Amino acid sequence: MRRLLERVGLGRPELRAWAMYDWANSAWVLTITTAVFPIYFEKVAASGFEQGVALQRYGWISAGSLLLIGLAAPVLGALADFAGIRKRMLGIFLAIGATATACLYFVQQGDWLMAALLFGAANIGAQGAFVFYDSLLGHVADPDEIDRVSTAGYAAGYLGSAILLTLQLAWIFYPGSFGLPSGEGLSPADATLPQRLAFLSVAVWWIAFSIPLFRRVPEPPRRIEPDERPGLNPVRIALVRLAETFRDLRSYRHAFLMLVAFLIYNDGIGTIIRMGTIYAAELDIGTPAIVGSVLLAQVVGIPFAFLFGGLAGRIGPKRAILLGLAIYVLVTIYAFFLDTAWEFFALSLVVATVQGGTQALSRSLFTSLIPRHRTGEFFGFYGVLDKVGVASGPFVFATMAALSGSSRVGIVSILVFFVLGSIVLTRVDVDAGRMAAREAEEDLIPLE
Numbered sequence: 001m002r003r004l005l006e007r008v009g010l011g012r013p014e015l016r017a018w019a020m021y022d023w024a025n026s027a028w029v030l031t032i033t034t035a036v037f038p039i040y041f042e043k044v045a046a047s048g049f050e051q052g053v054a055l056q057r058y059g060w061i062s063a064g065s066l067l068l069i070g071l072a073a074p075v076l077g078a079l080a081d082f083a084g085i086r087k088r089m090l091g092i093f094l095a096i097g098a099t100a101t102a103c104l105y106f107v108q109q110g111d112w113l114m115a116a117l118l119f120g121a122a123n124i125g126a127q128g129a130f131v132f133y134d135s136l137l138g139h140v141a142d143p144d145e146i147d148r149v150s151t152a153g154y155a156a157g158y159l160g161s162a163i164l165l166t167l168q169l170a171w172i173f174y175p176g177s178f179g180l181p182s183g184e185g186l187s188p189a190d191a192t193l194p195q196r197l198a199f200l201s202v203a204v205w206w207i208a209f210s211i212p213l214f215r216r217v218p219e220p221p222r223r224i225e226p227d228e229r230p231g232l233n234p235v236r237i238a239l240v241r242l243a244e245t246f247r248d249l250r251s252y253r254h255a256f257l258m259l260v261a262f263l264i265y266n267d268g269i270g271t272i273i274r275m276g277t278i279y280a281a282e283l284d285i286g287t288p289a290i291v292g293s294v295l296l297a298q299v300v301g302i303p304f305a306f307l308f309g310g311l312a313g314r315i316g317p318k319r320a321i322l323l324g325l326a327i328y329v330l331v332t333i334y335a336f337f338l339d340t341a342w343e344f345f346a347l348s349l350v351v352a353t354v355q356g357g358t359q360a361l362s363r364s365l366f367t368s369l370i371p372r373h374r375t376g377e378f379f380g381f382y383g384v385l386d387k388v389g390v391a392s393g394p395f396v397f398a399t400m401a402a403l404s405g406s407s408r409v410g411i412v413s414i415l416v417f418f419v420l421g422s423i424v425l426t427r428v429d430v431d432a433g434r435m436a437a438r439e440a441e442e443d444l445i446p447l448e
Contacts (some may be wrong), residue, residue: 001383008140008152008155008306008309009145009147009148009149009150009151009309010149010152011153013216014140014215014216014217014218015140015141015145015149016303017154017212017213017215017216017217018133018136018137018140018141018149018153018216018217019135019149019152019153020156020209020210020212020426021153021155021209021210021212021213022133022153022154022156022157022160023156023157023160023161023209024160024205024206024207024209024210025126025129025130025133025157025161025206026156026157026158026160026161026212027160027164027165027202027205027206028101028122028202028206029126029157029160029161029166030127030161030162030294030298031161031164031168031197031198031199031202032104032119032122032202033079033123033166033278034273034294035291035294035295036165036168036172036195036198036199037104037119038058040107040115040192040195041054041112041115041116041119042054042058043111044107044108044192044195045107045108045109045110045111045112045114045115045116046110046112046115047109047110047346048059048110049112051327054112054263054417057112058116058119058423059118060304061116061117061119061120062119062120062123064120064219065119065120065121065123065124065127066123066127068124069123069124069127069128069131070127071088072128073127073128073131073379076089076128076131076376077131077132077135077185077378077379078360078374079370080132080135080307081374084219084221085219086132086135086136086217086220087132087136087213087214087217087218089128089132090132090133090136090213091243093124093125093126093128093129093132093189094125094129094206094207094210095125096121096122096124096125097121097122097123097124097125097128097129097206098127098203098206098207099120099121099125099126099203100119100121100125100314101118101122101125101199101200101203101206102120102199102200102204103118103198103200104118104119104122104199104200105196105197105200106196107199108188108189108192109188109192115184116183119224131379131382132379133213134152134363134367134379134382135218135375135378135379136217136375137149137150137153137363137364137367137375138367138368138370138372139218139220139280139372139374140217143368143434146364146367146368147309147312147313147317147360147361147364147365148309148312148313149309149312149364150309150360150361150363150364150367151305151306151312151356151357151360151364152305152306152307152308152309153360154301154305154356154357154359154360155301155302155303155305155306155356156357158298158301158305158356159298159299159302160205160209161298162295162299162302163446164201164202164205165295165298166192166295167201168198168201169291169295170196171194171198172194172195172198175193175194176312178194180193180194180197180307181193182226189315196439207355211427220375230237238337242339251395251436251438251440252369252370252433252440253433253436254367254377254428254429254430254432254433254436255366255370255430255436255437256365256426257424257425257427258362258369258425258428258433259366259367259382259428260424261421261422261424261425261427261428262362262366262382262421263421264417264420264421264424265325265328265358265417265418265420265421265422265425266359266362266421267396267414267416267417267421268328268415268417268418268421269328269355269358269418270357271396271397271414272328272331272332272351272355273355280293280338280344281360283338283339283344283407285340285341285344289341289344289345290344292345293344293345293348294348295305296345296348296349296352297348297349297352297355298352299350300349300352300353301353301355301356304352304354304357305357305360307357308320308354308356308357308358308360309357309360309361310378311323311357311398312361312364316362316430317361317365317368317430318365318425318428320358320361321358321361321362321365321425322422322426323354324343324354324357324358324361325351325358325418325421325422325425326418326422327353327354327414328351328354328358328418329418329419330350330354331347331350331351332411332414332415332418333412333438334350335347335411335412336406336408336411336412363432365376366379366382366436368430368433368434369428369430369433369434369436369437370437371437371438371440372429372437374440396410396413396417397411397413397414399412400413
């Protein structure tokens with residue numbers, strides 16, 4: 001067992017503890033943003049609205065909350081770097097997200113405003129916590145481990161979220177088997193109890209499986225620049241560092257190119273994730289097939305996330321990402337001709353083979369190109385671009401579909417993100433970028 005853990009990148013307790021946070025938080029992503037809550041919001045919380053109104057309001061609160069945390073992330077990341085409080089900041093955002101998620105239990109029929117505000121707060125908590133979680137990767141893993149550890153985290157996330165969603169779907173579709181109210185004539189509160197318990201279970205799961213990270217992963221040592229002093233105002237220093245980082249991006253040319261490439265191709269990945277089920281529904285593919293394909297994709301993604309970690313060790317993370325993007329190109333072309341549920345299943349399986357690997361290796365490659373004492377602020381910028389991609393990709397999809405009158409044209413338009421992103425990524429010199437990052441660490445003053 002120990003040898004297996006070492007092969008997949010989880011040979012030490014702190015590495016396993018770090019990866020467990022992906023297990024914890026990915027359940028939130030799957031249940032709240034993909035499988036259960038969006039349907040609950042439209043059918044229950046926003047019931048009575050005209051068709052399309054609930055979707056618009058859900059989209060506004062989602063975009064607004066992502067914008068808020070996206071703007072705040074670089075400043076908070078710089079503050080966490082200087083003050084040495086990455087884990088504390090992660091804990092604060094975890095508490096915000098988990099509390100808001102647990103409170104979704106109280107959302108009843110027609111409570112759309114409460115549901116929207118709580119979802120927005122949970123979204124801020126989840127996305128904010130990810131900034132600080134990702135920034136710990138370069139401190140917990142050695143340079144030769146970083147790709148395997150990152151992909152192992154994604155694999156753990158797939159497995160954990162799939163297990164919890166399976167349990168949730170069991171008590172949602174068969175409530176009587178779990179001692180929950182079932183049958184005809186239920187009150188609105190009883191009828192929605194299984195879904196509301198699903199929201200509560202996410203909060204409990206998220207908190208419980210985050211504990212290993214706080215116990216086992218050490219806070220990275222605090223280091224300051226030669227022109228800084230410990231007694232200075234940390235907020236002021238954070239803002240100064242942020243401005244310097246923005247100016248210094250030219251000094252980290254290949255990290256900057258990686259950011260640009262990520263911004264472009266992640267737009268395509270994010271659109272496939274967020275618009276795929278809507279696209280399938282428009283093609284009259286049934287709900288059971290759609291939900292089943294989402295769950296199956298989670299399971300299939302587990303071994304392929306590990307596979308991409310091993311592949312990166314053989315051909316390098318950049319080439320492995322480019323391979324994943326090439327497969328995404330084929331996916332978008334295939335989606336244009338999609339007609340049946342079986343074809344959608346096949347498409348979902350192909351996406352599952354590359355989704356976790358490309359995102360995990362993007363995280364680890366970027367980590368290797370930045371100075372370790374500034375991971376918080378750099379991942380703040382990384383997080384901003386991630387949030388921008390959430391909005392711009394679906395916007396292009398919707399615009400092209402509206403102009404052409406066909407969602408098939410909308411889905412194939414996503415092809416441009418993968419092609420352009422791949423072109424920019426080929427310009428990244430990984431060795432030169434890593435050398436620049438390590439040189440920036442040489443003149444630091446250790447404080448702890």
